[in-house]
Amino acid sequence: MDFIPNILFAIALIIGGGYFAKNVKSLIRNIKLGRDQEIKDNKSERWKNTINIALGQSKMVKRPIAGFLHIVVYVGFIIINIEVLEIIIDGLFGTHRIGLSILPVSVYGFLIASFEILAVGVLVSVIAFWIRRNIIKLKRFLSAEMKGWPKSDGNIILYFEVVLMCLFLIMNATDSSFQALDSGNVISQFIAPLFSGLSEATLHVVERTAWWLHILGILVFLNYLYFSKHLHILLAFPNVYYGKLTPQGQFTNNEAVTKEVKLMMDPTADPFAAPAEADANAVPEKFGASDVQDLSWLNLLNAYTCTECGRCTSECPANQTGKKLSPRKIMMDTRDRLTEVGNNIDANKGTFVPDGKQLLNDYITKEELWACTSCNACVEACPVSIDPLNIIMEMRRYLVMEESAAPTELNYMMSNIENNGAPWPYNQQDRLNWAQEN
Template identity: 70%
Template structure:
């Protein structure tokens, strides 16, 4: 019976980490449903981007209030969870504050004291975030796509963080030997008097209860990430590493289309000649994208990384003028459809069974796609380098090249270019008529 708590702790730890590993495998599987793309070039620039944007939060602080608060929560939460290592050792071996004997009172007190200050700062920052989201009601948190689960998810994670930080302080405040030592308790020493009327046995029970709920809460939080927008805590690093390095205005062309155009422009080209060795002349089975499996794996990782912060949508000129387009919704819809496809595969023994649905029309409408001005404001604003424009352009490509479903104005322009060599509806012989006008 003496080791029963340790065995129970080990079982909870194994179950929590095992379920997390299962979700990670599912996440990787879903991302790999995308088409292959090579993003291994220019490694120094990619490492720099990851260090600067994901680790250094460079793009977050462009909006100082939310940016600085996010840095506090990010650093505080990560650093505080270093103590989870001590909790795991104590839980498995039945020790109590095992690092205090290893590190000595001075260093241990400094670390725990730092953790307490950070916990208090994180709690304050989270309360401010909650106030901004629910009381101030900042407009970008109340777009039509932010109803139901997306809205609740934002609050649930804030409540999680409030509870975990409070439990950490309570755990320290009710640890009588720790408080009597007077080291590492810059915050908990002011909370300890709240429990002054309790017996030593009751204090010990409260401390152990806070300890258990704290570690179980951390494991629940870890597994909650997969179902939450806060998956970006993990994916922001690979997402910034594999982000596109080309200039924002440079769009990718299909190799098969480029080859065809070059052949049309070369009067000496032989259309029946065998392709040069290594040439990419294979015509894709589908031009553009109508469903998530037509997108590349980086675009799918983008969808999972989306923080739903709405910075992209708040900067989108189409959205600001009342158009249907919301870049945030594009990413949320892509993620939701990808999850639907993943669940379909799981339910059918590892094989996708056609469900009669696709990303285009069932999730994202052509009206949204054609509202985009391709200005790249969404790409510029995203704090983790997500590229909604690439998805929009691939889906537009499908509409034009597979369904001939471009807007009338665009169809007229392309017809004029084909017939007249210019976007305007007059013949090439009339191009210089303007010079004869008085």
């Protein structure tokens, strides 16, 4: 009967890992709903960005306090979870602290000591984050889009991290054989006296309970990521790698429009020539985006990677002047609509059934789109290279080229450019009249 815990552990591992694999499959499927976008250029620069921005957190520390706390949580959580490997081996094979049979006591002790110190660092940082959100109430966490589930999600993940770190320390503190080594218990030795009145059998039960809750908590946490903004833990690296490298002010041109403009400017072109016959089976090209399927897969990856930190919105000049636009909301709305489309596909056996809704109007309003000044402040501020502006511009392109729904002022300007060669309502012949008045 001694093998029953090992079987139960293997079952938990298979269920947790299997559900995680299912979620990853759905995630990849949803991202691939976007348009193809080939990104194979400048691999060396992309790897450099990944190392500096995603791994090195170079953009996080532009706000020193939050940046430092985030680095502590980030480094601590990753390194502490190296210990999960030992837990998995112990759980599957019935061993206890297998690391001690492989490594010298001093080396093993150094590793566990590092984990315990980092666990305390994570606890302090997480508590500081909770205070910033719920007591100090920083303005960027109080926006309309942060009410309800987004606020709860931000707190739930903090509670998760507190519980996991506490379980890790309690597990070490109640492990009599580990404490007897007097190596590596730099923090847990101060927690152990809290359990000094318990019998050896009771201590063992507490240690085993903390051990089981710790590993089960990690499996739950892993699968919670798919439903949380903390999916960026997994997606930040590919998102930064595929991030925009072109100059921040450079926009993409539509190939069909570019070709038509070049034709208009070609003096040798026949203006009366019949257009080339299109393929009868070809799907008419749609300009811009009105729903998530019209965006690129990179836009959708951006949406899933959004951390909801609000740095983009706090830097947005339109938002600062009271406009409705929030770049963070643009990303959250895109992710919510993409999730809705994915659920629709799941419910209809792999086929999307039109639901009468779309990203434009049902999630993101025209008022939000036209409030953007295209200054790129949101793109520059994002710590994981998300580009809300690209989504905004694609939706604007749809409004202008598919619905002719540009604001009146913009229509006037475009008409003036077409008729007068300038944004102003003056005939070209009258441009120099101002000089004659002096």
